Structures are given as structure tokens and as C-alpha cells.
Amino acid sequence: MKVSYLLSHSYVNEVPDTELIEYAALIPEGPILDIGVGNGRNAFFLAQMGFHVLGVDISEEVVNECNRRAQELKLPVRAIYSNIMDFKIDENTYACIICSYVLPFLKRSDALRLIERIKHGLLPQGIALIKTFTTRDPGYIRLKKKGLSEVEKNTFYSPKLRSYFFYVEPGELKELFTDFKLISYAEGYSLDITHDEPHYHGWASVLAQKPGK
Known part of the structure; x- marks a missing residue:
């Protein structure tokens, strides 16, 4: 099935x-x-291509909506409610693991631990997609200017929001995957118009393949 068809018949508002x-x-x-x-x-998107997808999210509302939509559309997607740090990623299990803008809300030590768990969870030749924010992000600059103390390297904690904010340094995400085959790596600074008022982000993205047969 062609990707162009899949996109034109997308079941969600975002590509x-x-x-x-x-x-x-x-x-x-x-x-x-x-x-x-x-x-x-x-x-x-991947379920339309025939893959069975397990989704994990910390929002119970999101999980319920995802499961409702999957049932309605008869697509092989199942979502479960869990903090990813409590979720067991079985070793050598997944053909692909996606972690798109989850790392920014973990402290650095947990983010690095999660990346290692992702690596171990992939099948040989499995694909990891990791996307996160960098220290070029305006959010990082604002937190530094506010004088908020770092709880770990490039990691801040907001008691009000009860959330961590972690940023990788330029090139850091790529270095974390030197043991994988690099398929795609990019860093950028771009306008985000997907939610709230338009705002900028500094970001990094890596797509890498686990070695082995």
C-alpha cells in the first residue's frame, strides 16, 4: 500500500x-x-500498513480515546495506561520503537536509561525513532534565565507543573546511537504550529537500526 494513499486517508488530524x-x-x-x-x-499510520502497535501513555484519557478509535476503525492498535519508567520493555521483541518527544519530560538519568531499554527491546535490525528537544530550545533558555537550578545535567524540575524538563546537547542524541546503524539524523530550530500559540523549538531526531540478523 502506497504511503501517499495512507496519508490521504489518514484517520488522525496530524500526520x-x-x-x-x-x-x-x-x-x-x-x-x-x-x-x-x-x-x-x-x-x-503504521497500523494501516499492517503492523500491530502497542501504545503506552501516561494520560488515561488519551489511552481510552486511542482504544476507542482502534476499535471503531478495526485497526491493530492497543494502548495501555502507564508511566513509561514503570512499563516493562521486553528484550528482543519489537520491530520498531518510537519515542517522539517523551524524553523532554524525564530527568536525564531516566531518559538515558529509557534509551538503553529501547535498544534492548528491539529485534535485530529493528528500528528506533527518538525525537527530543535540545539546549537550543527557547524553553531551555527561559529556564536558565529564571535561575531554576538543575536537578541533573540540563534537567530542571517545576514543582508547579510537577514535571521534569530535560534537553540534550547538540550532537548528544547521535552519540548515544554509535552502536547502531544510523539511517537518519537531524537537528533543527523550527516553528511549531500544532498546538497553543505558534512557538519555536530546538530539536534533534535520530532514526537508527539495531545490528544483527
Whole structure:
């Protein structure tokens, strides 16, 4: 089934990550794990291609809506409610693991631990897609100017929001995947018009393949 058809018949309001559109053909057979499944923009796109997708999200409302939509559309997507740090990622299980803008809301040590769990959770030749914010992000600059103390390197905590904010340094995400085959890596600074008022983000994205046969 052609990607152009899948996009024109998308079941969600947002298109999937561009890396998946471009490189979905490289994903081997097997289940997919979508960490921070959100509105299912990546999960439903891949489900239309025949993949079985397990989504994990910390929002119970999001999980319920995702499961409702999957049942309505008769697509192989199942979402569960869990903090990803409590969720067990079984080793050598997934053909692809997606972690799109989840790392920014973890402290650095947990983010690095999650990346290692993702690596171990992939099948040989499995694909990891990781997207996150960098220290070029205006949010990082604002937090530094506010004088908020770092709880870990490039990690801040907001008691009001009860959330961590973590930013990778330029090139850092790429260095974390030197043991994988690099398929795509990019960093950028771009306008986000997908939610709230238009605002800018500094970001990094890596798509990498686990070695082995």
C-alpha cells in the first residue's frame, strides 16, 4: 500500500513523523511499540500498513480515546495506561520503537536509561525513532534565565507543573546511537504550529537500526 494513499486517508488530524513516512519500508516484521502514543498519529499510520502497535501513555484519557478509535476503525492498535519508567520493555521483541518527544519530560538519568531499554527491546535490525528537544530550545533558555537550578545535567524540575524538563546537547542524541546503524539524523530550530500559540523549538531526531540478523 502506497504511503501517499495512507496519508490521504489518514484517520488522525496530524500526520505521522516524517522519518516514518520516509523509512517505514525498512521496518522488519514484528510488533511496534509507540511510547507516548498521544493521539495515535504514528500508531494508526503504521497500523494501516499492517503492523500491530502497542501504545503506552501516561494520560488515561488519551489511552481510552486511542482504544476507542482502534476499535471503531478495526485497526491493530492497543494502548495501555502507564508511566513509561514503570512499563516493562521486553528484550528482543519489537520491530520498531518510537519515542517522539517523551524524553523532554524525564530527568536525564531516566531518559538515558529509557534509551538503553529501547535498544534492548528491539529485534535485530529493528528500528528506533527518538525525537527530543535540545539546549537550543527557547524553553531551555527561559529556564536558565529564571535561575531554576538543575536537578541533573540540563534537567530542571517545576514543582508547579510537577514535571521534569530535560534537553540534550547538540550532537548528544547521535552519540548515544554509535552502536547502531544510523539511517537518519537531524537537528533543527523550527516553528511549531500544532498546538497553543505558534512557538519555536530546538530539536534533534535520530532514526537508527539495531545490528544483527
